[in-house]
Amino acid sequence: MSDRRSESPAVSRIPPGTQADIDAHQGWALVCHDPAGGPDVSPGRGGAPLDLLFVHGMAAGGWIWPAAWLDGFTRQGHRCWTLTLPGRAGGRSVTRDPSVLERAIGHALNTGDLDGASAMLVRALPGASLFDGPTLDDFADAVQQAMARIGHPVVVVGHSLGGAVAQLLLRRGVAQAGTVLLASVPPYGTWRASAEMAVTNPALWHALSQFALHGAARADMALMRRALFPNGISDRDFEALMAGMHDESLAATVRTAGLPPFAPLPGPRGDVLVVGGGADLLVPPADAWMTAAYYGGAPLMVPRAGHMIMHDPHADAAVTGILRWCAARAGRGARAA
Structure with a gap:
């Protein structure tokens, strides 16, 4: 696949130039990647290639989707949208951004506002995001707002944590062209x-726990690299991905344990496609099969792929499977029309 893609201007609730502000962290950002091939038809029309809205996983953003992955869809006529979910109100924790201590002291000295300085420190404590959010519901709200901005049903492609958000939309009964x-x-x-x-790979379990609580500053990133990218990734690409990672909200990740429930009731759903990696250590193949069975089908398994399927050398197999499924969905829509 080519590394070039057509990218439209961002459609965003984050004002330009304010990415470092706390208020901006509470926004979401949406970028459109226009079709670069395929049939010349208008979006939303029966039989036309469906729009795809990509929702990232934990600690990531819309930038996590590689150009080659998106090209696989845009070159077949699909308009793609990449969404960055809202961040936490307190910004980064002190383990990821030690300068917060200096900012709090400076705030106290310059303004005399000791309560405000204390609040800054409390928000920066590891684990504080369990209380200040955003929650999984906040993420789902952001996706709904983005879908409303797009203006017509889309296929929501949720990776990892983003998949929990996509299932919460199904639980809410939000109209979609499909869910991957x-x-x-x-x-x-x-x-x-x-x-x-925790039983079979306690070192990885500990590294992921440290990453969730403290970010990359305290986690064994070499171990996580091997687990997330079992087929390898270049130093340059890995460093670029890690540079973009941020502190994730524990209020959201804790709920993904399963309580309270975030998914719809089990039952056959032709509008859900499950894609799993045969070498995924975070969501093992057994869970991909059980997830597909929950929705009344079988998963599309990419035998040697790890958790970061879109960055895997075997990503083409996933792209091809999703394209075929989307074509079948669009074809059914055209026949129904």
Whole structure:
């Protein structure tokens, strides 16, 4: 696939130049990637290639989707949208951004506002995001607002944590052209996979726990690199991905354990496609199969792919499977019309 893509201006609630502000962290950002090939038809028309809205996983943003991955869809006529979910109100924790201590002291000295300085420090404590959010519901709200901005039904492609958000939209009954769960949190939560990892791979379980609580500053990133990218990734690409990672809200990630429920009731759903990686250590193949069974089908398995399927050398197999599924969905829509 080519590394070039057509990218339209961002449609965003984040004002330009304010990415470092706390208020901006509470916004979401949406970028449109226009079709670069395929049939010349208008979006939303029966039989036309469906629009795809990509929702990222934990600690990431819309930038996580590689150009080659998106090109696989835009060159077949699909308009793609990449969404960055809102961040936490307190910004980064002190383990990821030690300068917060200097800012709090400076605020106290310059303004005499000791309460405000204390609040800054409290918000920066590891684990504070369990209380200041955003929550999984906040993420789902952001996706709904983005879908309203797009203006017509889209296929929501949710990766990992983004898959939990996509399932919460299904639980809410939000109209979609379809849902693709890509290495997704299972509908019953992460408890089974987490318990398995704690027994069979305690070092990785500890590294992921440290990453969730402290970010990359305290986690064994070499171990996580091997787990997330079992087929390898270049130093340059890995460093670029890690540079973009941010502190994730524990209020959202804790709920992905399964309580309270975030998924719809089990039952056959032709509008859900489950895609799993055969070498995924975070969402093992067993969970991909159980997720597909929950929705009354079988998963599309990419045998040697890891958790970051879109960055995997075998990503083309996933793209091809999703394209075929989308074509079938669009064809059914055209016949119904």
